[in-house]
Amino acid sequence: MKNLLAGVAIAALLAASPASAQTPPNVLVVGQIAEPQSLDPHVATAVNDFRIAVNVYDGLVRYADGTLEVEPSLATDWEVSEDGLVYTFTLRDDVTFHDGTPFNAEAVKFNFDRMLDESHPFYETGPFPLSFNFDSVEEVNVIDEFTVEFVHSEPFAPFLSNLAYPTGLIVSPAAVEEFGEDYGRNPVGTGPYQFVEWASNTRVVVERNADYWDGAPELEAVVFRPITDANTRVAEMLSGGIDVLVEVPADNVGTFEADANFTVHEQAGPHVWYVMLNAAEGPFSDVRVRQAANYAVNKEALVDDILQGTATVSDSPIPPAFNWAYNEDLEPYPYDPEMARELLAEAGAEGAEVTFYVTEGGSGMLDPITMGTAIQADLEAAGFEVNIETYEWNTFLGLVNAGLEDQADMAQMAWMTNDPDTLPFLTLRTEAWPDAGGFNSSYYSNEEVDELLNAARTATDQDERAELYKEMQAIVFEDAPWIFVANWQQGAVTSSAVENFELQPSFLLQLGDVTKR
Amino acid sequence: MLGYIAKRLISAVPVLFGLSVIVFAIMALIPGDPATAILGAYATPENVERINRDLGLDRSLPEQYFAWITNVLQGDFGRSFRLNRPVLDEILERYSATLVLAGTSLVICSILGLLAGIVSAVRQFGWADRIITFFVLIGISMPAFWLGLLLILVFAVQWRLLPASGMYAIYGGGDLPDLLRHMILPATTLAVVATGVIARLTRAAMLEVLRQDFVRTARAKGLDERTVIYKHAFKAAFVSVIPVIGIQAGFVLGGAVYIETVFQWPGIGQMLVNAISTRDILLVQGGVLFVAASYVLFNLAADVFQALLDPRLKS
Numbered sequence: 001m002k003n004l005l006a007g008v009a010i011a012a013l014l015a016a017s018p019a020s021a022q023t024p025p026n027v028l029v030v031g032q033i034a035e036p037q038s039l040d041p042h043v044a045t046a047v048n049d050f051r052i053a054v055n056v057y058d059g060l061v062r063y064a065d066g067t068l069e070v071e072p073s074l075a076t077d078w079e080v081s082e083d084g085l086v087y088t089f090t091l092r093d094d095v096t097f098h099d100g101t102p103f104n105a106e107a108v109k110f111n112f113d114r115m116l117d118e119s120h121p122f123y124e125t126g127p128f129p130l131s132f133n134f135d136s137v138e139e140v141n142v143i144d145e146f147t148v149e150f151v152h153s154e155p156f157a158p159f160l161s162n163l164a165y166p167t168g169l170i171v172s173p174a175a176v177e178e179f180g181e182d183y184g185r186n187p188v189g190t191g192p193y194q195f196v197e198w199a200s201n202t203r204v205v206v207e208r209n210a211d212y213w214d215g216a217p218e219l220e221a222v223v224f225r226p227i228t229d230a231n232t233r234v235a236e237m238l239s240g241g242i243d244v245l246v247e248v249p250a251d252n253v254g255t256f257e258a259d260a261n262f263t264v265h266e267q268a269g270p271h272v273w274y275v276m277l278n279a280a281e282g283p284f285s286d287v288r289v290r291q292a293a294n295y296a297v298n299k300e301a302l303v304d305d306i307l308q309g310t311a312t313v314s315d316s317p318i319p320p321a322f323n324w325a326y327n328e329d330l331e332p333y334p335y336d337p338e339m340a341r342e343l344l345a346e347a348g349a350e351g352a353e354v355t356f357y358v359t360e361g362g363s364g365m366l367d368p369i370t371m372g373t374a375i376q377a378d379l380e381a382a383g384f385e386v387n388i389e390t391y392e393w394n395t396f397l398g399l400v401n402a403g404l405e406d407q408a409d410m411a412q413m414a415w416m417t418n419d420p421d422t423l424p425f426l427t428l429r430t431e432a433w434p435d436a437g438g439f440n441s442s443y444y445s446n447e448e449v450d451e452l453l454n455a456a457r458t459a460t461d462q463d464e465r466a467e468l469y470k471e472m473q474a475i476v477f478e479d480a481p482w483i484f485v486a487n488w489q490q491g492a493v494t495s496s497a498v499e500n501f502e503l504q505p506s507f508l509l510q511l512g513d514v515t516k517r
Numbered sequence: 518m519l520g521y522i523a524k525r526l527i528s529a530v531p532v533l534f535g536l537s538v539i540v541f542a543i544m545a546l547i548p549g550d551p552a553t554a555i556l557g558a559y560a561t562p563e564n565v566e567r568i569n570r571d572l573g574l575d576r577s578l579p580e581q582y583f584a585w586i587t588n589v590l591q592g593d594f595g596r597s598f599r600l601n602r603p604v605l606d607e608i609l610e611r612y613s614a615t616l617v618l619a620g621t622s623l624v625i626c627s628i629l630g631l632l633a634g635i636v637s638a639v640r641q642f643g644w645a646d647r648i649i650t651f652f653v654l655i656g657i658s659m660p661a662f663w664l665g666l667l668l669i670l671v672f673a674v675q676w677r678l679l680p681a682s683g684m685y686a687i688y689g690g691g692d693l694p695d696l697l698r699h700m701i702l703p704a705t706t707l708a709v710v711a712t713g714v715i716a717r718l719t720r721a722a723m724l725e726v727l728r729q730d731f732v733r734t735a736r737a738k739g740l741d742e743r744t745v746i747y748k749h750a751f752k753a754a755f756v757s758v759i760p761v762i763g764i765q766a767g768f769v770l771g772g773a774v775y776i777e778t779v780f781q782w783p784g785i786g787q788m789l790v791n792a793i794s795t796r797d798i799l800l801v802q803g804g805v806l807f808v809a810a811s812y813v814l815f816n817l818a819a820d821v822f823q824a825l826l827d828p829r830l831k832s
Contacts, residue, residue: 023687023688024688024689027688029687029688034791035600035791037599037600037601038601040601043601045555045556045557045559046557126571127555127567127568127571127572129555129556129559129564129568130559132559132564181596181601182601182602184601185601185602200600200607200610200611200783201611201783201787201788202683202684202685202687202783203687205688221688223687223688225683225687225781226781227682227781228778228781228787228791229778229779229781231666231669231779232666232669232681232682232779232780232781235666235669235670235673235674235681235682236673236681236682238674239669239673239674239677239680239681240677241673241680241681241682241683241687362557363557391548392549392794393549393794394548394549394550394553394554394794394796395547395548395549397549397553397557397560398548398549398550398553399548401553401560401561434562437561437562437563438561439561
């Protein structure tokens, strides 16, 4: 008993020791949603990893602050040949990697050859799941020490924005050679912060790169903490254990907004949440039934009530965040159950029975079960019979990516992309049906859309591309291959000590300019 | 005794082997594969095939299993494709974190459970018994993760006395008091259910023993009640509680899975949850093997300890 009392006393003493949950001064602690998988930007696939990577590395180009438009970074300038096949970059001549080795054209060539050339000596340090972003690159040539050219097999307009994406970040060749397959845990880049430590499942620490070519950060260090449980993550923020909380659960946004100790940040991003409708068979093969579904679903209620205002209603396969490519003239299908019933009657599809694939949760899926049941209720009110089948995320992807034929009539899906091309190109073309290796799992097909998308991909002039995309969106809106539902606004919370924090439309987390009082 | 231990250890080998086959088969049978997990929305058949080839997952299942078991027998658990590091490094790191948490928790629940059980039995149907039974039932019935969240809200968010999650302070720290401060909430949460179970069984065992002749004899000899209960009755009852503690050790290890998630404790339970959802097959295989082996060892230890204490079981 005495020992027990002593134990209690010790516990009380420990508990009473001060400042238990204060983060250290001038060190920013970021609450992440999971342990990173790899800090090799060519190996990583998750936004969670990219949030760290973009602070350790630079790419040849980057997204300009607050936009999804490309601006110079490690490359000061570039030229594109008439035929759109050859991109020639002039590189900065004053940059070294954190390990002291120089950044130059050879380093750039090494980076892309490692990803794309199976015979490269360090190809084995992969796999590089997103290297298909650069599939059109045939060869990378060193012209002189600070000039490098990319030769493409076909014109590919999204190339520059793909370079700005984390898959295009530049790693230190010397470090890859030194660490080999362990490079992903020993990252070396040129970015504002340099890697210090990765304690498994506890933290990743990066510290100020005092020699950063674009101005050294003020913060001494940034600590990324993985906290997988959303409730715990929120509790850590409330108790002062972290300074920045990303991916704030919709239910908690209000709590933080009401508290002066916190600042809530919101930023629309290149995200689309939709329900694909099987156009090949069943009731949704009739365009009127697809339009009826769009009229039947109360999207305002979905984004306001279920997502608590953390999303806006969508009306296009291109999210408004790509402001240059988004068709401003479109207005979302209004909530009009009467219209839906009329269209259903016209199509002779009253009481149509449909199977709806819903997932339990996954990347960008927001609150899929609640959203799924709300959509079900709306559709049933308009005269559909909806059977929901729910699957765990990986299972769900396996089923849906194989194509809905003989399985289901509708399925939820969400995408986050870095170029307006990606989503429609992979999900709406006839050549993107699942058996052709694409993600058009609901078999939408319209020759005009195919032509517009192919033309937009090979056009190198941005205004010309924009026109093509806008035309495509107008057609797709009428054809209604999906129920257009939501564009997510990512949210973050910072403590009041944090300043100059800004979310980017790219969903990446640039911390170079952030300060902490 | 040594022969007995050896026999038990040898009989564990087929158990572990069978287990590894089952886990491997389950991981292979559940829908979704590592390549899809890596690629997410970008999982085209072409990309999946490329990743499978790079990871060696394009071979037949028996081939994959045979390659794995051959390597394991040589001490090589392979590389986690998800974490990009050797499976064994990850497991050892995580496992020690779990042992620290589960071990502390086991000590807490054993002491509290035994004490509560004894008091309950001695004061059967008295006030102490009723109060203890009341709390024990609450403890057994309460979902532990919920209790964990509640404790975080009270002690970390409201009162700011203890850290909400993690094993060490995120910057600096790393010493023993730091570890203890981080351990109080998760270890308590983890101990609650096991405390209840041990208390219930200790109570039952004590009641049984207190009715036996030797206790009556001890009392008749004029020994004071304290000696009767702690020296004679408890000693006898303890023997039958030991295997329960052994089982609770396994339970605490299993309970660590969700407690670790709630408290972001970098242990093996949380590792397994992540590994399963990302189809990180080698990490799952290695992790399950470790947990199963320790379960076997805990039970063996409990049995051996029991045999040492109880002369009737020695033969």
